[in-house]
Amino acid sequence: MARTLWLVGMMGAGKSAVGKRLAQRLGRAFIDTDALVEDVAGKSVAAIFADEGEPSFRALERAAIERVAGRPAIVALGGGAIAQPGAVARLAASGTIVYLRARPETLLARIGDARGRPLLAGLDTAGRLARMRELLRARAAQYARSARVVDVDEGDIDAVADRVLQVLGDAAEQQGRAMRAVQVPLGDRSYAIRIGVDILDQAGAAIAESSGARRAVVVTVPEVGRRYGARLERSLRGAGIQSRRVVVADGERSKSLRVVARLYEEMLDFDADRGTAVVALGGGVVGDLAGFLAATFLRGVPFVQVPTTMLAMADASVGGKVAVDLPRGKNLVGAFHQPRLVWMDVATLRSLPRRQRANGLVEVIKHGVIRDGALFARFERDIERVLDLETDPTLDVLERSCQIKAEVVAQDEREADLRMILNFGHTLAHAIETLLGFRKLLHGEAVAIGMVFAARRSEALGLAPTGVADRIESLLQRAGLPTEPPDLPRRAYLDALRVDKKRRDEQVRFIAVRELGKAEIVSLTPAEILPRGGPGTRRR
Numbered sequence: 043m044a045r046t047l048w049l050v051g052m053m054g055a056g057k058s059a060v061g062k063r064l065a066q067r068l069g070r071a072f073i074d075t076d077a078l079v080e081d082v083a084g085k086s087v088a089a090i091f092a093d094e095g096e097p098s099f100r101a102l103e104r105a106a107i108e109r110v111a112g113r114p115a116i117v118a119l120g121g122g123a124i125a126q127p128g129a130v131a132r133l134a135a136s137g138t139i140v141y142l143r144a145r146p147e148t149l150l151a152r153i154g155d156a157r158g159r160p161l162l163a164g165l166d167t168a169g170r171l172a173r174m175r176e177l178l179r180a181r182a183a184q185y186a187r188s189a190r191v192v193d194v195d196e197g198d199i200d201a202v203a204d205r206v207l208q209v210l211g212d213a214a215e216q217q218g219r220a221m222r223a224v225q226v227p228l229g230d231r232s233y234a235i236r237i238g239v240d241i242l243d244q245a246g247a248a249i250a251e252s253s254g255a256r257r258a259v260v261v262t263v264p265e266v267g268r269r270y271g272a273r274l275e276r277s278l279r280g281a282g283i284q285s286r287r288v289v290v291a292d293g294e295r296s297k298s299l300r301v302v303a304r305l306y307e308e309m310l311d312f313d314a315d316r317g318t319a320v321v322a323l324g325g326g327v328v329g330d331l332a333g334f335l336a337a338t339f340l341r342g343v344p345f346v347q348v349p350t351t352m353l354a355m356a357d358a359s360v361g362g363k364v365a366v367d368l369p370r371g372k373n374l375v376g377a378f379h380q381p382r383l384v385w386m387d388v389a390t391l392r393s394l395p396r397r398q399r400a401n402g403l404v405e406v407i408k409h410g411v412i413r414d415g416a417l418f419a420r421f422e423r424d425i426e427r428v429l430d431l432e433t434d435p436t437l438d439v440l441e442r443s444c445q446i447k448a449e450v451v452a453q454d455e456r457e458a459d460l461r462m463i464l465n466f467g468h469t470l471a472h473a474i475e476t477l478l479g480f481r482k483l484l485h486g487e488a489v490a491i492g493m494v495f496a497a498r499r500s501e502a503l504g505l506a507p508t509g510v511a512d513r514i515e516s517l518l519q520r521a522g523l524p525t526e527p528p529d530l531p532r533r534a535y536l537d538a539l540r541v542d543k544k545r546r547d548e549q550v551r552f553i554a555v556r557e558l559g560k561a562e563i564v565s566l567t568p569a570e571i572l573p574r575g576g577p578g579t580r581r582r
């Protein structure tokens with residue numbers, strides 16, 4: 043057991059007795075949050091309730107939890123702690139929650155006269171039983187949902203402690219199974235991608251090991267920093283890394299030389315040297331920006347990606363492409379700078395809006411279309427479960443996506459044919475983005491439209507069997523993604539295609555799908571890509 047063991051349950055469930063016994067047997071500290079609160083307040087829990095009311099007790103309790111979270115201790119929590127907003131996530135993030143479950147009769151028998159138990163004060167025996175049932179009704183379901191359950195009605199303290207240890211062993215095993223690893227093989231610049239659920243608190247040790255850094259600058263955006271910054275920083279501190287958070291404004295506009303210049307100043311203010319790591323905590327914008335900073339500051343410092351969007355996990359954080367934009371175009375100034383580690387905590391995606399999740403999956407679905415028919419079929423089976431972030435399907439598709447990207451990167455680190463097929467769906471997507479000015483659609487949404495279009499063209503040119511485009515379209519629609527090109531004049535599309543940067547003479551390199559799982563580069567003129575009846579004229 044590496045992290046905190048949180049014991050929850052009603053008064054009388056034996057949290058203290060069992061907790062102390064576990065502490066002895068594991069050689070760990072036992073902490074009772076009520077006792078911590080009483081220490082701080084200088085009076086008993088009952089007195090705090092009576093004098094100041096429950097809200098002020100809860101505030102003290104929250105502070106006590108913050109103080110011990112992540113310590114390798116056995117911590118008994120007050121009966122109502124877990125019912126507080128945000129508590130479950132906080133507790134689960136720093137350890138394992140075990141619910142000591144007992145029947146109301148067992149609880150009352152153990153409590154005795156209930157002195158010092160404010161929630162039962164002033165009641166007779168029947169009243170206490172009724173109150174206990176009511177409290178259980180309010181809390182038991184939540185306990186059982188958020189924790190691993192150990193029944194305590196039968197057996198002595200040692201028997202209960204045995205059961206808790208059994209449950210902890212299972213939990214550790216599950217955790218181990220849940221964590222996925224993908225290696226990006228690039229000789230002495232090889233690195234690991236780790237994918238798991240609620241693993242942010244373990245990032246520090248992995249960052250320390252992979253980067254060798256003792257100091258780090260964490261680059262993030264306000265929303266992400268507020269939600270996840272403190273946990274990452276606590277984890278870094280726990281691993282002996284001193285860190286500083288640098289927050290940039292949200293959005294693509296932060297991928298600019300002006301912001302990079304400010305970040306250089308922040309690095310200097312922090313006395314950063316060549317051993318100072320840059321950690322990107324956020325989506326693809328933060329990854330590209332922080333990566334560019336890491337690639338160029340002092341000719342390169344260690345870089346770590348902690349992606350928090352589906353897009354960054356599935357795509358942007360792997361491969362070492364880093365860049366900022368110029369006023370005249372995206373990603374015009376950049377470098378290849380591989381990270382030392384990519385740490386993906388899928389739990390951070392829970393706060394990501396569904397539209398962003400779907401947007402980020404598009405390039406993974408694209409991997410399925412161009413390289414991996416089985417992955418495509420997996421999406422056809424499970425797209426809704428992935429959007430809901432169910433553990434197994436989500437880890438599976440992210441792992442597969444990272445493997446594919448790692449293979450591509452390893453075989454061909456710099457842009458060439460293999461990387462080229464990753465541009466499937468992008469010819470039209472870029473045209474749409476140019477025409478709509480990047481505002482109305484997210485990139486993945488434009489690519490979704492472009493993929494369906496490219497598949498339809500592949501069918502029409504006799505390169506793909508009929509039906510491929512329909513399957514791609516219906517999958518994307520299930521994810522809530524757009525698949526119809528905006529109704530703009532064909533002339534406008536043609537002009538946009540001609541300025542596409544992949545233009546070769548008049549020919550445009552167009553990625554065609556041959557079957558689900560296989561793609562090919564063909565050279566076509568813009569007019570062949572966009573025959574009459576294509577986007578710009580109504581088709582149905």
Ligand SMILES: NC(=O)c1ccc[n+]([C@@H]2O[C@H](COP(=O)([O-])OP(=O)(O)OC[C@H]3O[C@@H](n4cnc5c(N)ncnc54)[C@H](O)[C@@H]3O)[C@@H](O)[C@H]2O)c1
Pocket residue numbers: 263265266292293294297324325326327328330350351352353354357358359360361362363364365372373390391392393394395398
């Ligand atoms: N380097 C590459 O290989 C590569 C590949 C693809 C895309 N990109 C780049 O990635 C960028 C787009 O990345 P993106 O789609 O992640 O955009 P983003 O970084 O702007 O994130 C999208 C939005 O989600 C918010 N957000 C991030 N994490 C969140 C979380 N866990 N909970 C709630 N909100 C969260 C962000 O604040 C932002 O508003 C573009 O700049 C693109 O050029 C790079």
Ligand SMILES: [Zn+2]
Pocket residue numbers: 405468485489
């Ligand atoms: Zn793309």
